[in-house]
Structure formats: C-alpha cells, structure tokens
Amino acid sequence: MAQPFATINSAQALVFRGALLCWFQKHQRTLPWRGESDPYRILVSEIMLQQTRVAVVEERYKKFIAQFPTVERLARAREQTVLAAWSGLGYYRRARNLHAAAKQVAGGNGFPCTAQALQELPGIGRYTANAVASIAFGEQVPVVDGNVKRVLQRFSGRELGKEQYWQAAGMLLAPESPGDFNQAMMELGAVICVPGNPLCTVCPVVDLCVSRGAHAQAERAARKKAVIEYSLCLKNRSVLLQRRPQNSSLMPGMWELPPCKGKGKTVQPLMRLKHSITTTDYSVLVFAGNGRNKGQWVPLKNTERFALTGLTLKILRKLKGAAS
Numbered sequence: 653m654a655q656p657f658a659t660i661n662s663a664q665a666l667v668f669r670g671a672l673l674c675w676f677q678k679h680q681r682t683l684p685w686r687g688e689s690d691p692y693r694i695l696v697s698e699i700m701l702q703q704t705r706v707a708v709v710e711e712r713y714k715k716f717i718a719q720f721p722t723v724e725r726l727a728r729a730r731e732q733t734v735l736a737a738w739s740g741l742g743y744y745r746r747a748r749n750l751h752a753a754a755k756q757v758a759g760g761n762g763f764p765c766t767a768q769a770l771q772e773l774p775g776i777g778r779y780t781a782n783a784v785a786s787i788a789f790g791e792q793v794p795v796v797d798g799n800v801k802r803v804l805q806r807f808s809g810r811e812l813g814k815e816q817y818w819q820a821a822g823m824l825l826a827p828e829s830p831g832d833f834n835q836a837m838m839e840l841g842a843v844i845c846v847p848g849n850p851l852c853t854v855c856p857v858v859d860l861c862v863s864r865g866a867h868a869q870a871e872r873a874a875r876k877k878a879v880i881e882y883s884l885c886l887k888n889r890s891v892l893l894q895r896r897p898q899n900s901s902l903m904p905g906m907w908e909l910p911p912c913k914g915k916g917k918t919v920q921p922l923m924r925l926k927h928s929i930t931t932t933d934y935s936v937l938v939f940a941g942n943g944r945n946k947g948q949w950v951p952l953k954n955t956e957r958f959a960l961t962g963l964t965l966k967i968l969r970k971l972k973g974a975a976s
C-alpha cells in the first residue's frame with residue numbers, strides 16, 4: 653500500500669503540529685463544549701455534531717445538558733422525553749443509541765476510558781470513540797471525519813484510501829495533546845479548508861500543503877427537490893398529530909401533522925416553507941385539514957413535550973409565531 657504522506661518527513665510533521673495547534677489556540681470558535689473534560693458531555697456534543705450543523709447544535713446542546721446534566725440523569729429518562737429533547741436535530745437513531753449507551757454506562761462500572769472500550773457502547777463507532785478518548789482521556793488516537801478527510805486529501809494532494817486517512821491522521825497527531833490536535837484538525841476543515849474554495853491565504857499549514865487549493869473540488873453533492881404536503885387540523889386550541897410507525901425507516905415513533913397528497917394542484921395552502929433533509933430540499937405545503945384523520949389531539953401549549961419531527965416543530969413554531 654502506498655504511504656499516505658510520502659512527501660512529509662517527521663520534522664515537517666512537527667512543524668505541522670506546532671502551526672496547527674498555535675492557530676487553534678488563537679482562532680478556535682467559542683463553542684459550549686470547548687474545554688469540556690466530562691466524557692459524557694463530550695459524547696453528547698460529538699453525537700449531536702454528526703450530520704447536524706454547529707449553529708443548530710450550539711443551542712440544542714445547552715438545553716439538552718441542562719435537562720440531562722449527567723449520564724445517570726439521561727439513563728433514568730423515558731425514551732419519549734429524550735426524543736422530545738432531541739426534536740429538531742434529526743437522525744433520531746442517534747438519540748436512541750445515546751440513551752441506550754447512557755443506560756449501559758450508568759448500569760456498569762463507570763465511563764469507559766479507552767477508545768476500544770467506548771466502541772462497545774451502542775451507536776459509537778471509531779470516530780466518536782476516538783474523539784471522546786482523545787479529548788476526555790488524552791488517548792493518542794486520531795479522528796477522521798469529513799472535515800479531516802478534506803484537509804488530508806488537499807494537504808497530500810491526492811485521494812487516499814479509507815484506512816490511509818486514519819494512518820495519515822495518526823502520523824500527524826500531536827502525542828502530547830491529541831485532544832486539542834484532533835479538534836484543531838476538524839476546526840481547520842470547518843473554517844479554513846472549507847468545501848469549495850479553501851481559504852489558503854490564512855491557512856496555518858499552507859507552506860507544507862501540496863495542493864494549496866489547486867485540488868479543491870466542488871464536493872457539494874447535487875441536491876434533490878421534492879414537494880411534501882401536510883394537513884393542519886385545529887380545534888379548541890389543540891392540533892391533531894399522528895405518530896409515525898415504529899417500523900418506519902425514517903424517524904420511527906416521532907409525531908407529525910397528518911400527511912396528505914396532491915392538494916397543491918387544486919387548493920391554496922395555509923402555509924409554505926422550505927425544509928432540507930440530507931440531500932433533499934423540500935417545498936412544504938400545509939393545508940387546512942378537516943380533522944377526520946386518525947391521530948391524537950394535543951393542546952398547542954403542550955406540543956413541545958412530544959417527540960416531534962423537526963419539520964413539525966418548525967410548522968408549529970411558525971403557526972404559534974403567526975398567532976402571537
């Protein structure tokens with residue numbers, strides 16, 4: 653197998669680490685989980701950050717930690733309460749796995765403190781285990797996420813194999829501060845070596861980088877478009893909600909407005925909004941419903957106690973905003 657960094661020697665790796673860590677110290681964003689040493693809180697932030705934008709996670713992380721400040725508190729919570737707290741973050745399997753992991757930790761011998769042991773917990777893969785182990789416990793293990801991959805690809809000037817990314821990240825890792833180094837690599841990918849056009853002129857490792865942006869690609873996947881319709885049924889300040897089937901592949905067991913189809917061709921919607929899920933941008937049309945759908949009537953003031961889908965939360969907030 654070709655070495656991932658044929659072009660970098662150990663002295664250059666040393667310079668890379670120094671430049672990256674120095675830049676990170678000065679320029680890292682202030683985020684609620686920065687400087688955190690509690691493995692549970694680091695785990696919550698890492699799980700939330702998978703597939704959800706930092707700006708969304710920032711607000712939700714603080715609320716989640718206020719509601720479940722310790723792993724024991726999360727372990728004791730009911731699943732519906734956890735899902736309701738996760739509402740709007742999407743990818744609810746993460747919340748279920750986090751809840752199951754909390755139960756396992758609370759019922760066992762304390763928080764696992766190695767990457768290997770962390771991977772025994774439900775839903776925790778190599779990336780998350782290494783992130784928690786390096787940041788909370790100082791274990792010398794690298795992380796590779798989408799941001800780190802992009803940095804490594806451009807830095808080395810070529811596409812690497814899956815395992816080569818991990819080797820490359822491991823070669824560059826700062827052994828004395830692996831947690832800061834890993835966060836710095838991810839931060840570099842998030843704010844400097846960004847998708848599309850990287851900001852090479854302000855990059856701390858530009859002198860060592862092979863591509864300096866020349867290999868930057870428009871990595872943005874082509875986005876799909878779709879229309880989705882819902883019925884809004886209101887009665888005595890209550891709204892009709894339906895629960896998605898437990899065997900649904902998307903958001904099982906979550907609550908939403910009753911879906912409908914084809915009304916947009918003949919009826920004017922009450923509300924239009926945009927909503928994006930993974931690679932699809934939805935045009936959402938909400939119509940006045942007749943209340944004959946199956947479901948549960950929920951007082952509007954209580955809806956946020958339910959595990960709502962992110963889109964339903966958005967629609968109801970818009971509705972409440974319009975009424976206030």
Ligand code: SF4
Binds near residue numbers: 807851862
């Ligand atoms: S110099 Fe440019 S392409 Fe290279 S790592 Fe820095 S930002 Fe990315």
